[in-house]
Amino acid sequence: MSLKIEHLVGGYTRYPILHDISMTVDHGETVGLIGLNGAGKSTTIKHIMGLLKPFSGNISLNGKKLEEEPNEYRRSIGYVPETPALYEELTLQEHINMIQMSYDLPVERVEKETPELLKLFRLDGKEDWFPSNFSKGMQQKVMIVCALLTRPALFVIDEPFLGLDPIAIRDLIEQLDKQKARGSSILMSTHVLSTAEKICDRFIILHEGKVLGQGTLEELQIQYRMPSHVSLDELYIDVTGRGLL
Structure with a gap:
């Protein structure tokens, strides 16, 4: 196991934004963190990075917790924020x-x-x-x-494709594939679902600070009773449009 989040409750003030979040990102796996603006994606990432302190719950990376081994924990993460x-x-x-x-x-x-x-x-x-x-x-x-x-053991990448030209996007994807082959895990928050569908192994859907669905595209299609030919983009738009989240 690389990244493990258990029953995370957190946010910026005494009022939580994240409600009982649980998820994992395994070795050699790319997981897409998707959701509307304000769903809690960046807040989740800030908790993983140790920029915010959880109200409750646990976050560990290869069995290490930030509060127990801060230097080792931080050195295990390669972070690319949305804003350089x-x-x-x-x-x-x-x-x-x-x-x-x-x-x-x-x-x-x-x-x-x-x-x-x-x-x-x-x-x-x-x-x-x-x-x-x-x-x-x-x-x-x-x-x-x-x-x-x-x-690093884990790449945490927040909206990596913003501001990048098509060639740079291609090169980044190829480099991340090489890092995966070495055993690194990747957690990627992105709105570019067409690209995420091609490169992510699994997806975690956040809505209003809660995990509403997670799994492969096929598993999400089954969960939301969608045909097997439906893309991640189509699935997400249909589900949000019908208010199923």
């Missing part, structure tokens, strides 16, 4: 150096893989650039490169 979070005073290369030191990554491996990833995401030659020099899409690519270098 870069240090304005650090260059691209300095961000990579910081990731290497923070995660205690082998210097030789980072030096070998960095040029390959920078070239792949068309950031090569920009090692001395500061965040202010990059577009939002390029800043997102910096976050992706830094996360890929860590080779």
Whole structure:
């Protein structure tokens, strides 16, 4: 088991946004976290990252809890937020150096893989650039490169396709497939359901802070009594349109 969430109740104030959330993301598995705006996707991710403290419930990663082994827990996660979070005073290369030191990554491996990833995401030659020099899409690519270098047990990716061009989306998907082959787990929050359907093994549907459905597309089709030819996009639109969530 990689990520395990048990009966999570949480939010930002004394009034919970998440209500008894339970889910898992297994080794080598990509799980899509889907739901309407305000469903609780980002709040769930912030609890996983330790940015919010649960009211009750447990979150563990490979059996480790944040409060018990904070350094080991955090080093096991590669995080790509919806909005790029870069240090304005650090260059691209300095961000990579910081990731290497923070995660205690082998210097030789980072030096070998960095040029390959920078070239792949068309950031090569920009090692001395500061965040202010990059577009939002390029800043997102910096976050992706830094996360890929860590080779974490779990990737937590919040709306990864926003701001990325089609080639970058393709390259990101290929890189995530390679990480899965190494045994990494991936939890991905996204509204791009057509892409999610192609790359995710399972889906978790959140609505108003509750898990309303989870499973493969086939399992969701059965749960909501949909024909087998219905896409994830069609299923989701039909279910929300009929108020079944």
